[in-house]
Amino acid sequence: MNTQNGSTTDALQFPIAVQIVIIDLDGTLLDTAEDLAEAANEMLRELQQETLPLSTIKHFIGKGVPRLVKRTLTNSLDGEPDSELFAQALPIYERCYARHLHVHTRPYADVVTGLDRLKQNNFHLICVTNKAEAFTLPLLRATGLLDYFELVLSGDSLPRCKPDPLPLLHACEQFGVSPESALLIGDSLNDAIAARAAGCHVFCVPYGYNEGRDVHELNCDAVVGSILEAAGRITRSS
Template sequence: MRTILFDLDGTLADTAPDLHHALHCLQRERGLTPLPFEQVRDQVSHGTSALVTLGFPEAAGAVFDGLRERFIEIYMAHIHRESRLFPGMDEVLEAIESRGMNWGVVTNKPAFLTDPLLRAMGLYDRAATVISGDTTAECKPHPMPMLLACEQSGSSPGQCLYIGDALRDIQAGRAAGMRTLVARYGYIDAAQSPETWGADGFIQHPGEIMDWLPAQAGL
């Protein structure tokens, strides 16, 4: 194993507070009572459209498009208001780097949101690869972005471990030939069954990633 790849929202970083804030502001602008954080958190990994649908279930067509555009506008203005690495993740990244390995991000979040967030968090230049939802012609669960991440990080799929909190993450990693872990601390709602996704393992908090790291690169 030489490369550890992460999904972004709900795996590497806890971005739910800022995405909830954007939806909160949008609902208040439209005269609605904002949804509580607990109701929004587990939907974050499904993207902006899912969040707008959650907050405005009857919106469709041009109305929905306008709401989504405004949601993104609010989110971009506050993209690093509260978002941060999950507790223990900074130590994991340092351990990866200290062992001569590298790490990267493969997310379905579009690059115009991914890149400024990672830069604001001081992570962009540390990552060996950053693949966003619009970097390749296909996004997860297709393996195309995973394979590009391998190429950019200098590792074969068999030398990579991918960690995510959604079914599409595990599907993409497996299709690319990587080992996969489910981040159970991520944005997984009660209706999902991660044990059926076919992952190689599960972690309850970022520190457990340490158990999967070799003593040094290539071992």
């Protein structure tokens, strides 16, 4: 029995046999924090509020654009700004981020080699992100990653997003595979909770954005240094 991270599942044998690999975007595939933060600070300046350091805004990434705006306006993870201020701020943020989408944003090390390896090994690849679709698709295209994915589900593609299991269950259904034949690679508690609720395997990378929750404390099957390392820990089941 594996009691690591409080889980009591049977010890996993690596490599794990799966058919589909679902990958998170912000903080896992792409280092988006600088562009997200520049847009947030441009919004604050337009609203004549104090700007915030990149290190603070990094912790606010994870639950989609509206939450990022609320967190930025209140400088707190659970803050609820005045509703009129929020209604004014959201379109400003969206306009600023559309302009800043891929100024600094780049794939992390070993993302492209990892995706190549996964493709060579015949895994179906799916991207599941809490980012709004209007930003997800242009960003994946601009960074050369879009063509790797057979399906992209954004934060507003379905009625509920991560940590709800719905996007993962939807992806499994689309490919006709059971959740235990799917692996999610992510960077945060949202990913770990969604994967566990869906019944999927989950690996976490330690370099992303985790809302202040170290991935080593999360209930995941492995912490992997890169997408390439993740590719080495799974095998294609038929």
